[in-house]
Every structure is written in C-alpha cells, then in structure tokens.
Amino acid sequence: MSSFKHVLVTGGAGYVGHVLVPQLLANDYAVTVYDTLWFGTNFAPHPRLKIVKGDIRDTKTLAEAVKGCDAVIHLACISNDTSFALDEKLSTSINRDAFTPMLKVFRDAGIKRLINASTSSVYGVSDSPEVYEDNPKVPLTLYNRFKWECEEQLMAFNDPGFVWVTIRPATVCGYSPRCRLDLSVNILTNFAVNKGKITVFGGTQKRPNLHILDMVNAYKMLLALPDEKIDRKTFNCGFQNLSIMEIAQLAKRVVEEQIPEKGTIDIEVTSSDDLRSYQINSDKIRRELGFAPQFTIEDAVRDMVKAFQQGLLPRSFDDSNYFNVKKLQELKVS
Numbered sequence: 001m002s003s004f005k006h007v008l009v010t011g012g013a014g015y016v017g018h019v020l021v022p023q024l025l026a027n028d029y030a031v032t033v034y035d036t037l038w039f040g041t042n043f044a045p046h047p048r049l050k051i052v053k054g055d056i057r058d059t060k061t062l063a064e065a066v067k068g069c070d071a072v073i074h075l076a077c078i079s080n081d082t083s084f085a086l087d088e089k090l091s092t093s094i095n096r097d098a099f100t101p102m103l104k105v106f107r108d109a110g111i112k113r114l115i116n117a118s119t120s121s122v123y124g125v126s127d128s129p130e131v132y133e134d135n136p137k138v139p140l141t142l143y144n145r146f147k148w149e150c151e152e153q154l155m156a157f158n159d160p161g162f163v164w165v166t167i168r169p170a171t172v173c174g175y176s177p178r179c180r181l182d183l184s185v186n187i188l189t190n191f192a193v194n195k196g197k198i199t200v201f202g203g204t205q206k207r208p209n210l211h212i213l214d215m216v217n218a219y220k221m222l223l224a225l226p227d228e229k230i231d232r233k234t235f236n237c238g239f240q241n242l243s244i245m246e247i248a249q250l251a252k253r254v255v256e257e258q259i260p261e262k263g264t265i266d267i268e269v270t271s272s273d274d275l276r277s278y279q280i281n282s283d284k285i286r287r288e289l290g291f292a293p294q295f296t297i298e299d300a301v302r303d304m305v306k307a308f309q310q311g312l313l314p315r316s317f318d319d320s321n322y323f324n325v326k327k328l329q330e331l332k333v334s
C-alpha cells in the first residue's frame, strides 16, 4: 500500500478507468474521477468516490477538483488515431496544448506523484521485437506525436517533490464496464462471437498487447513504489507481441470451444497495404520494478466471450459507447 490517500484520475470514466477506479477504491484510496463523461459512467456508488464532470482544458474547475488529492493518474485524451483525426484542432487542444497548464495546476496543488499514460506507438513502426524505451521516436500520426510531445513537456518539470513517471502501454484488451470494441483483440472477438466470421486485413502485422487487468496492476504498482524507483523514468508496458492473424486464430479457437453451437468460425483474409508492425520490449519494467504481466491475451478473449454470453455487451456493433469515433461524431464535441 502506498503513502498516498487520494488519487485524481483524469479520463477516469473511460475504458481503463472503469476497471482501475473500482480497484483503487478496493485498495482504500479515495478517488476523484475528472472526466468530460463522454461515455457516461457505470460505477457503483461508493463513499470514497467523487465524480467531477470537467475538461482538462478548464484549469479553474480542475484546480478545484484536485484540492485534497495527493496523486494523479493522467488518462484523459482523445485516445486513438481515428478519433483524433475527426477534428484535429479540438484534438490538439486536448492532447497537446492542455498538458503543461494541467501539470502546473497539479504541481501548484501540491500533487506528489503524477503517472502519465503515453503509448507504445510513440516509436512508429518496427519489425524488431526489441524496441526499447530509448529507441528513436518516429511517431506516424499526430495522436502518437503529441503523446511523445507531452512526454517532453513533462521532462521540463523538475520541481522537488513533484515525482512523475511515464508509462507506454501496449494496446489494451479485455472486458471493462465501459468497453471499447475498437481495439484489435476486442474487435476480432466481437466479430467471432456475433458474426461467426472474422475478416483480417493483411494479418502479418504484429501488435503488442496487454490485458486490462495487467494495465490496472501496473498503475497500482506505480502508485505504491517508493519515489526513487520511478521518479522521472519511462517504462514500456506490454506482454504478448502477436500478429493480427494470431489474434484472429485465438479468437476463433476460443469461441469454437466456449460456444460450440456457433459452429466453425471462418477467417477471411483480405489484402491490406498497411502491413506495419509495432512491437515493444518490456524488460525494463520487469527488471527495475518487478512487474510481470499475469494475464494472457487468451484470458482477455475468454473474458470478452463470457461478457458477450452474459449479455453485458448488447448491441455490440451499434451502440456508439463502444466506439470512440462514433461517440465523438455523435456528441459533436468542441
């Protein structure tokens, strides 16, 4: 257990936040979720949970919300390439321009630890599985470039007592009460369960993946470790680097096993001119912090299949809450 008592989670009502926040509460933290609530909330009421509807660009509301907190996990952003591209001006204002003003609010409020969610796609493409933290950053999209620029902005904060750490997660997978069905493992499992057929574009592209429960374990660990272990450091955080075809075959096998009445799940391969591979090496977080993922991608597929069977993910191709692009188009955010 860490010395922190009250954690503010920006973007805490998103996909990762909906698994993270209940676990922080279970670990005796008080939690303030600070979020625009684009996807609503699906949290059970809790005496130590406060939900503030607010935008990270609104520093006045943010400064009020952070009073009394001692640590921050920063997740809020427009969180994939396609939703970023819908309105680049809006996305830039949130994903890049709001970052330093937000950090100043946290520093001035006496926050002692900030955990910054970046992404393992800051490196761009590489067929090498050995992409380490200090590899060159060749981000291919603005979403990825601004994640890297935020890391650089954070490096300018040297105030004593304001400890920060950046984590670069792989693509997350598995069930959350605010589930995203626009992430590779979850997409392919949705098709296998609900269409009986998976279409794979190309298929040879490798992607690093991480089970959502391991993602959450990593954030809990970064809160609990002593300052000197993490201060001003950056860590990749991924588990299995699998090709899209390997993920499709996994989804096919699990669905055929768990729901035999579905019969054979077909995999259709169509050509793609985007065969870029992203892979990362996550030895540093294991070596320096002792972090070892405990859940496989197969576990994530099994959890998703179970959630579909239990009716927890209704209208899985139509409800915009599962799809960041659809939701932002619907909300007409500015």
Ligand SMILES: NC(=O)c1ccc[n+]([C@@H]2O[C@H](COP(=O)([O-])OP(=O)(O)OC[C@H]3O[C@@H](n4cnc5c(N)ncnc54)[C@H](O)[C@@H]3O)[C@@H](O)[C@H]2O)c1
Pocket: 010, 011, 012, 013, 014, 015, 016, 017, 034, 035, 036, 037, 038, 039, 054, 055, 056, 057, 074, 075, 076, 077, 078, 079, 080, 094, 117, 118, 119, 120, 168, 169, 170, 171, 172, 173, 180, 183, 324
């Ligand atoms: N999910 C992944 O596979 C993955 C992989 C690598 C990194 N990450 C990073 O982890 C973080 C969380 O990802 P996620 O999948 O939970 O994303 P998400 O889109 O589900 O959640 C983001 C949340 O931020 C909120 N938000 C957006 N703009 C805001 C603003 N201006 N002010 C306040 N709240 C705002 C949204 O309402 C949403 O609830 C993001 O920073 C993302 O870039 C995610």
